[in-house]
Amino acid sequence: MNGKRILLIVGGGIAAMKVPQLIRLIRAEGAAVTPVLTKAGAQFTTPMTLSVLAGEAAHDSLWNIAAEAEIGHIQLSRNADLVVVVPATAHLLAKMAHGLADDLASTLLLATDKRVLVAPAMNVRMWHHAATQRNLRTLREDGILFVGPEDGDMACGEYGTGRMSEPEAILDAIRKELAPQPLKLLPEAQVRTGILSGRHLIVTSGPTHEPIDPVRYIANRSSGAQGTAIAAALRDLGARVSFITGPAEVAPPEGVHVIRVQTAGQMREAVEAALPADGAVMAAAVADWRVTKSSATKMKKDGSGKPPSLEMTENPDILAWISQPGERRPRLVVGFAAETNDVLAHATDKRRRKGCDWIVANDVSEGTGIMGGSENAVTVITDEGAEEWPRMAKDAVARRLAQKIGEALA
């Protein structure tokens, strides 16, 4: 948990007295804590106690001008790696379920883009009340994470479900949430067996759209057909596939993890998020440039007869980035080169410049019918030289390439 930050929201219940112990435990693991108390929370523990234990100021008001000027409530909700609500009272859970934001705690809970873990604590009747149960269902559907409550004796003298989990159990749940998340890949049952069993492959596919204004964009003629076929062929050989696709014409294959993006920048981020991988096939036709400052409103003719001039900026080079030597580099990186002239020379040069292992080169010049068509004629350039494959269906190119990848990663 070293270096992580927890936004700790403290509701108004007796169990708030366990919060100081929880803060100690979290900090002992190297994580930072930002405490936030509700008005009721401050009746059970104090901002002073929590500030001292956290080693930083506790927050309790939305109307704190100094904090708004320095960090602001939105920032507070985003700076955290995880938001934890301890104790999560019936009232606070109800507010979360209904999206109410009438104080700092509930506003942060609505504004955050991070995972939220709640530790409910309440009287057994409050817990079993139909309204609470309805709110819990909503929260589970919203992806809120739960730790507890447990069965046991309550502060009010009754017995039943509603007792907050002990700080150690809450710490365990926090630890679990902060551990690197396994890649969101398919359940084992859906993964086929083959020479790529147990391997994770990233495939990028399709064009990217670089916005000019809200309605216009720069794109290219890539249909995504070849990348889609490659993802399907790798899946058929048993690979787990992260399929990162721009706005393509063809539907993504079934049985792969699909990540949809629009721009080159988003594609680069999606590739990074999908790592580590055993191999990467970068088949997307990524735009080389984007408009430096796309317009927030639709650009209009101004009657002068002069067209607007667009300033362009170079996009991130995803292939060169992923090919850089280092720990995160997949063992096999395959790039694509769509060329219109001197295909072999340009592709050979591209392989050297980008540092990828193989380049699949194709001639997309006018008249070949390759870009947007169903067939492809490729030359695969590797350390061993250039292999020219006869013109064949894109599916067949994909199967042959997947087989070659399988053998290389065996």
Ligand SMILES: Cc1cc2nc3c(=O)[nH]c(=O)nc-3n(C[C@H](O)[C@H](O)[C@H](O)COP(=O)(O)O)c2cc1C
């Ligand atoms: C002594 C005392 C103990 C309370 N304990 C709880 C509790 O454990 N769980 C709960 O949901 N509400 C409990 N309440 C009621 C809440 O404090 C009340 O609903 C409050 O509005 C919750 O506000 P908050 O959720 O914004 O912190 C308790 C109230 C009192 C006076």
